[in-house]
Amino acid sequence: MKKKNRIVVGVDFDGVVAYNPFRIIRAPIAYVKKNMLGIKKTKFYIPQSSVEKILWTILHESSVFPANGVDLLREFVEQDRIEAHLVTARFHFLQDRLYQWLRRYDLERIFSSITVNERDHQPHLYKERVIKENRFDYFVEDNLDIVEHLSRTTSTEILWIYNLLDRFHPYEKKFPYLQQALEYIVKKQ
Numbered sequence: 198m199k200k201k202n203r204i205v206v207g208v209d210f211d212g213v214v215a216y217n218p219f220r221i222i223r224a225p226i227a228y229v230k231k232n233m234l235g236i237k238k239t240k241f242y243i244p245q246s247s248v249e250k251i252l253w254t255i256l257h258e259s260s261v262f263p264a265n266g267v268d269l270l271r272e273f274v275e276q277d278r279i280e281a282h283l284v285t286a287r288f289h290f291l292q293d294r295l296y297q298w299l300r301r302y303d304l305e306r307i308f309s310s311i312t313v314n315e316r317d318h319q320p321h322l323y324k325e326r327v328i329k330e331n332r333f334d335y336f337v338e339d340n341l342d343i344v345e346h347l348s349r350t351t352s353t354e355i356l357w358i359y360n361l362l363d364r365f366h367p368y369e370k371k372f373p374y375l376q377q378a379l380e381y382i383v384k385k386q
């Protein structure tokens with residue numbers, strides 16, 4: 198009898214595995230663009246100049262710590278209940294820091310694979326491709342635009358980690374932290 202007992206879960210890095218309280222600053226801007234100006238964001242801005250890259254790095258790196266749920270993720274992986282894959286669309290100049298961060302918290306080894314956006318492709322399209330190639334059972338993502346895109350274009354179950362400002366947006370599978378998303382995944386098996 199063939200029975201797959203490990204659940205294959207893809208997770209985003211920024212906002213899902215790593216929590217940065219300063220990222221909330223960008224949310225109101227996105228909200229105004231989308232709901233008040235009617236701009237549907239389908240394109241993500243890619244920093245070009247060195248000044249922009251430095252600002253972007255500070256925004257991503259300041260006060261980033263493991264999110265609520267990372268300990269549970271480690272536990273489920275060690276118990277062989279979950280096979281975890283890290284998929285990040287963060288741009289190439291932030292990638293060295295990603296590995297430094299994972300090593301600092303001894304997290305690199307818990308992921309069966311780590312996929313980075315080496316060519317700075319558009320995040321939603323990049324993630325769509327990786328998810329389809331790997332056929333994850335679940336993918337956990339915090340960016341609402343990306344969540345909506347992926348739930349339309351892939352057959353993977355997309356779980357959304359919302360933030361304080363977009364928490365009322367209707368979406369069936371939404372969770373405040375990775376912790377609750379993992380509990381949902383394991384309970385369903």
Ligand SMILES: [Mg+2]
Pocket residue numbers: 209210211212213338339340
């Ligand atoms: Mg994210």
